[in-house]
Amino acid sequence: MPLHLATFECDVTPPEDHPLCGGWIMPVRGVDDPLKALGVVLLGSAQPVVLCAVDWVGLRNEAFRVWRAALAEAAHTTPERVSLHTVHPHNAPFADLEAQKLIDAAKAPPSLDIRFYQDCVKRSAAAVKASLMHAAKFTHIGTGMAEVKQVASNRRVLGEDGKVKFVRTSATKNPEARAAPEGLIDPYLRTLSFWDGEKPLAALHFYACHPMSYYGDGRVSADFCGLARQKFHDETKIFQVYFNGCGGNITAGKYNDGAKENRPILRDRIYTAMVAAWKSTKTQAVRDFAWRFKPVKLPPRNEASFGEEESRKSLADAKASAAKRNNAAFQLAWLKRHNIPIEVNCLDFHNKVLTLFLPGEAFVEYQLAAQKMRPDAVVQVAAYGDDGPGYIPTAKAYLEGGYEPTVALVGPESEDILLRAMRQLVRADTQEDPK
Numbered sequence: 001m002p003l004h005l006a007t008f009e010c011d012v013t014p015p016e017d018h019p020l021c022g023g024w025i026m027p028v029r030g031v032d033d034p035l036k037a038l039g040v041v042l043l044g045s046a047q048p049v050v051l052c053a054v055d056w057v058g059l060r061n062e063a064f065r066v067w068r069a070a071l072a073e074a075a076h077t078t079p080e081r082v083s084l085h086t087v088h089p090h091n092a093p094f095a096d097l098e099a100q101k102l103i104d105a106a107k108a109p110p111s112l113d114i115r116f117y118q119d120c121v122k123r124s125a126a127a128v129k130a131s132l133m134h135a136a137k138f139t140h141i142g143t144g145m146a147e148v149k150q151v152a153s154n155r156r157v158l159g160e161d162g163k164v165k166f167v168r169t170s171a172t173k174n175p176e177a178r179a180a181p182e183g184l185i186d187p188y189l190r191t192l193s194f195w196d197g198e199k200p201l202a203a204l205h206f207y208a209c210h211p212m213s214y215y216g217d218g219r220v221s222a223d224f225c226g227l228a229r230q231k232f233h234d235e236t237k238i239f240q241v242y243f244n245g246c247g248g249n250i251t252a253g254k255y256n257d258g259a260k261e262n263r264p265i266l267r268d269r270i271y272t273a274m275v276a277a278w279k280s281t282k283t284q285a286v287r288d289f290a291w292r293f294k295p296v297k298l299p300p301r302n303e304a305s306f307g308e309e310e311s312r313k314s315l316a317d318a319k320a321s322a323a324k325r326n327n328a329a330f331q332l333a334w335l336k337r338h339n340i341p342i343e344v345n346c347l348d349f350h351n352k353v354l355t356l357f358l359p360g361e362a363f364v365e366y367q368l369a370a371q372k373m374r375p376d377a378v379v380q381v382a383a384y385g386d387d388g389p390g391y392i393p394t395a396k397a398y399l400e401g402g403y404e405p406t407v408a409l410v411g412p413e414s415e416d417i418l419l420r421a422m423r424q425l426v427r428a429d430t431q432e433d434p435k
Helices: 062-075 097-106 114-134 175-179 223-236 262-279 308-316 322-337 364-373 414-425
Strands: 004-011 036-043 049-054 082-086 140-147 156-158 164-167 188-196 199-207 239-244 282-285 290-296 342-349 353-357 378-382
Touching (some): 004 114, 036 114, 097 322, 164 175, 239 378, 308 322
Antiparallel strands (some): 036 049, 188 199, 342 353
């Protein structure tokens, strides 16, 4: 059966006064550029597969599962064959339905307008359904890569004692932190494309970085990665999707002090890499693909400060900041759902081109590990799937200190669990879906 590709797009820009970044920063005061849900549906090899990236901060727990189920129903497939991700700009919505119910009950500042969320789910599912009527045959896939220069840097600058000395945030003014080396990053943007013979149909881009130049001013924006995607689309007229890689500990802080003029500069550096990756693309004929998934359960933190009792106290404290109260709601929502598995997914073309889809704000070490697991294949990695666990650091990071381990909702045991699932998914011994 020939393979087909459908592309879909939906505007998910929040209205005036909608909370941004979970209610921790100024709400919507205007729109610099629209937010989108963009994706593709792959048809012709077993049930359809849906790949979607949303220009929001995160989709957690029930909010993730509800949206994913709606896309699955629209595409006539199962939720496990839908990989739903966020791009993670911060002047954007952050969705956790259970957390918002807790916030409402505590009369805390809101994090999400649930009716707006439901409307986005409904309209994006309608876009998927409508796209199936216009699916196009694809006969080839293409892969390309290019170095992104002067964007990514590791947020965690270590001192001689092995502990975090500086937290190099997305916008960093500290001259010593700016002068420190880039640290551990994946400098490459990778592009997976779909073709009908020599005609390009769509391109999916993968790069690991917190995609923020500045935020907190109430001006909605997909920020520099979303803007680069749009610029490349406008130039080529080819459908483009951007997936954020394992950027949990990666920012643009070495090259960005938060000045507004840096946003187009960073945009153009990503755009330049997209152009170069496109030029380097090599295509190969494909007849089918495999879709594998592995459910994982990531254990919650066991410290008292992450427990139910302390979280409920923080949520109920009317004198606490919105960030502290809403964070407590996110913690409670994770404690309620952590026994519901998260699916880690893998798209496999002939065991030569593999794309891993991971949950949460995984550290870049996971992306680099995935590539080392299959040095014989092209491996792309998307993170920021189900964001219920928040940050997914390495086990070592909890001992090093720094920002991420202080807010991660999962414990250090998660590293072994996630790596084990990744190894099984990129294994070379099968191309069959698990039963």
